Amino acid sequence: MKCRVCKGPAVIDVRRHNAAFCRDHFVHHCDEQVRRAIHSHKMLEPGERVLVAVSGGKDSLALWEILVRLGYEADGLYLGLGIGDYSDVSGRHTRAFAEQLGRRLLEVDLAADYGYGIPEAAEATRRSPCGSCGLSKRHLFNSAAIEHGYDVVATGHNLDDEAAVLLGNVLRWDTGYLGRQHPVLPAAPGFVRKVKPLVRLGERETAAYCVLRGIDYQVEECPMAAGNRHLGYKEVLNALEDRSPGSKAAFLFGFIERGHERFAGDAEIERDDLGECTVCGAPTPGDVCAFCRLRVQVGALEAPPGDSVPVRLEVR
Amino acid sequence: MKCRVCKGPAVIDVRRHNAAFCRDHFVHHCDEQVRRAIHSHKMLEPGERVLVAVSGGKDSLALWEILVRLGYEADGLYLGLGIGDYSDVSGRHTRAFAEQLGRRLLEVDLAADYGYGIPEAAEATRRSPCGSCGLSKRHLFNSAAIEHGYDVVATGHNLDDEAAVLLGNVLRWDTGYLGRQHPVLPAAPGFVRKVKPLVRLGERETAAYCVLRGIDYQVEECPMAAGNRHLGYKEVLNALEDRSPGSKAAFLFGFIERGHERFAGDAEIERDDLGECTVCGAPTPGDVCAFCRLRVQVGALEAPPGDSVPVRLEVR
Numbered sequence: 001m002k003c004r005v006c007k008g009p010a011v012i013d014v015r016r017h018n019a020a021f022c023r024d025h026f027v028h029h030c031d032e033q034v035r036r037a038i039h040s041h042k043m044l045e046p047g048e049r050v051l052v053a054v055s056g057g058k059d060s061l062a063l064w065e066i067l068v069r070l071g072y073e074a075d076g077l078y079l080g081l082g083i084g085d086y087s088d089v090s091g092r093h094t095r096a097f098a099e100q101l102g103r104r105l106l107e108v109d110l111a112a113d114y115g116y117g118i119p120e121a122a123e124a125t126r127r128s129p130c131g132s133c134g135l136s137k138r139h140l141f142n143s144a145a146i147e148h149g150y151d152v153v154a155t156g157h158n159l160d161d162e163a164a165v166l167l168g169n170v171l172r173w174d175t176g177y178l179g180r181q182h183p184v185l186p187a188a189p190g191f192v193r194k195v196k197p198l199v200r201l202g203e204r205e206t207a208a209y210c211v212l213r214g215i216d217y218q219v220e221e222c223p224m225a226a227g228n229r230h231l232g233y234k235e236v237l238n239a240l241e242d243r244s245p246g247s248k249a250a251f252l253f254g255f256i257e258r259g260h261e262r263f264a265g266d267a268e269i270e271r272d273d274l275g276e277c278t279v280c281g282a283p284t285p286g287d288v289c290a291f292c293r294l295r296v297q298v299g300a301l302e303a304p305p306g307d308s309v310p311v312r313l314e315v316r
Numbered sequence: 317m318k319c320r321v322c323k324g325p326a327v328i329d330v331r332r333h334n335a336a337f338c339r340d341h342f343v344h345h346c347d348e349q350v351r352r353a354i355h356s357h358k359m360l361e362p363g364e365r366v367l368v369a370v371s372g373g374k375d376s377l378a379l380w381e382i383l384v385r386l387g388y389e390a391d392g393l394y395l396g397l398g399i400g401d402y403s404d405v406s407g408r409h410t411r412a413f414a415e416q417l418g419r420r421l422l423e424v425d426l427a428a429d430y431g432y433g434i435p436e437a438a439e440a441t442r443r444s445p446c447g448s449c450g451l452s453k454r455h456l457f458n459s460a461a462i463e464h465g466y467d468v469v470a471t472g473h474n475l476d477d478e479a480a481v482l483l484g485n486v487l488r489w490d491t492g493y494l495g496r497q498h499p500v501l502p503a504a505p506g507f508v509r510k511v512k513p514l515v516r517l518g519e520r521e522t523a524a525y526c527v528l529r530g531i532d533y534q535v536e537e538c539p540m541a542a543g544n545r546h547l548g549y550k551e552v553l554n555a556l557e558d559r560s561p562g563s564k565a566a567f568l569f570g571f572i573e574r575g576h577e578r579f580a581g582d583a584e585i586e587r588d589d590l591g592e593c594t595v596c597g598a599p600t601p602g603d604v605c606a607f608c609r610l611r612v613q614v615g616a617l618e619a620p621p622g623d624s625v626p627v628r629l630e631v632r
Contacts, residue, residue: 171563172566
């Protein structure tokens with residue numbers, strides 16, 4: 001197995017590209033895939049301040065380093081989820097990496113700052129913890145970016161993540177979610193832009209990137225996510241990819257090129273209706289946003305007068 | 317396990333409907349699902365002449381019997397594919413059943429009438445036999461219906477078939493195929509209407525229907541289809557259905573209700589371009605239709621002057 005670029009000994013093959021790479025050219029390959037994603041979807045402009053949502057896992061740490069190397073002004077935001085040892089280890093990896101990278105790391109702690117952790121939210125809502133977790137992340141990434149003057153939030157969703165989410169959305173033909181599923185969600189009143197610069201890299205590639213770059217990351221999967229639907233969708237897509245390499249990328253990019261715009265209107269309809277949350281001011285279709293309602297339900301916030309609607313969890 | 321309707325002992329459960337049925341009420345369930353499919357998609361009008369594409373398998377024999385019992389004037393069309401023993405057995409089952417049902421059976425034999433069988437076509441095209449087979453069927457079902465004055469062709473595609481085809485079309489975001497994938501394809505110049513009245517029944521249900529009704533069908537899968545993509549897609553969907561009963565139906569009917577119309581324009585664009593095949597008169601985007609080009613390629617027809625384009629196989 002020889003490097004596609006220099007013909008030296010390769011350390012990794014990427015079947016989807018029918019290519020293998022040595023260490024240095026694999027790192028270059030990852031940079032190029034991120035650069036192409038950013039340019040082709042107009043994710044970032046030079047000089048913009050980028051807030052990277054960093055979990056301590058392979059994807060977000062790889063993303064942060066690549067963005068900094070590509071010259072973007074990228075800082076990190078770590079959200080403490082209160083998931084026991086898993087969160088402790090994740091936080092340590094993140095802080096150590098931020099120091100190594102020499103970039104600023106913002107921290108928000110769900111328990112200390114908002115009065116609950118994901119296990120408590122899952123118990124109170126009696127729903128999948130991934131629902132409360134996603135809701136909390138979307139709310140807090142956005143509000144932290146606004147508060148600290150960032151133009152855009154970048155998340156580490158990779159090709160496998162996005163393809164699995166797409167499969168779930170397509171299996172239910174959830175047209176609102178299909179309309180919002182895109183590598184770039186433009187800014188809107190109360191929302192900064194959200195971008196996913198890793199959509200052209202699979203999770204095997206981001207893991208290899210970290211190993212080859214000596215980045216120490218949280219290797220455990222989140223213990224609360226075990227058995228969730230998206231892991232099942234990933235298995236399904238991996239089985240299809242094994243039989244026919246490239247099918248996962250064809251699925252995701254085919255949607256982006258030929259599917260997404262047909263559903264975009266469904267997402268906009270929802271977004272046009274938004275007012276301001278009476279508690280925190282965040283955009284919401286009701287009086288109180290889903291995040292504040294989750295806090296009420298978990299007992300971390302007093303119910304605002306007249307509000308009794310239970311939280312609506314959106315698992316994306 | 318008790319029958320949902322009469323509370324007597326049940327012989328089959330249908331997890332997707334969270335129901336079980338005795339023999340008689342299961343047959344009634346099948347009838348009702350076909351009736352609902354026909355009515356909700358306006359497949360058939362009373363008094364129309366229906367040509368059922370009959371293969372001798374469980375789906376097409378069940379469909380034929382149910383249509384006749386529901387009062388439709390439904391005759392059969394059997395297409396001899398020239399696949400050795402498999403075709404011989406299929407033909408015998410079909411003829412015996414036609415006699416039992418007391419309805420007319422038209423027969424077309426690929427080898428005798430058109431100079432080739434599916435194995436020869438697969439060899440000549442060096443492509444999946446399913447491609448040549450689907451192409452031949454679509455062409456000959458349509459031309460036989462026109463020749464014999466039928467208003468509509470009914471095929472035995474069931475929920476599993478349609479969901480698997482949909483998954484394949486979605487994985488590639490093949491917008492033309494997505495636009496054509498519907499339980500009803502309306503008539504157009506040179507095309508009779510095509511309908512799929514079994515879309516609300518899974519293959520486990522059509523098999524049980526035949527067993528419970530004493531219908532003797534070809535139980536072997538087609539030997540030439542072994543390992544084809546759609547069987548892989550069926551496995552994937554069965555795994556998802558096992559975890560979450562009803563997901564297959566939600567996928568297919570969600571598409572029909574909320575997805576299909578967004579792609580319908582892509583199919584119409586292709587259809588507007590059609591002229592007449594210079595050999596057989598069938599609608600075609602080129603000078604010579606795909607069926608006649610297949611016959612040329614397999615050596616069963618002399619190449620028409622000036623035509624040298626190889627056959628384009630469409631695997632649906």
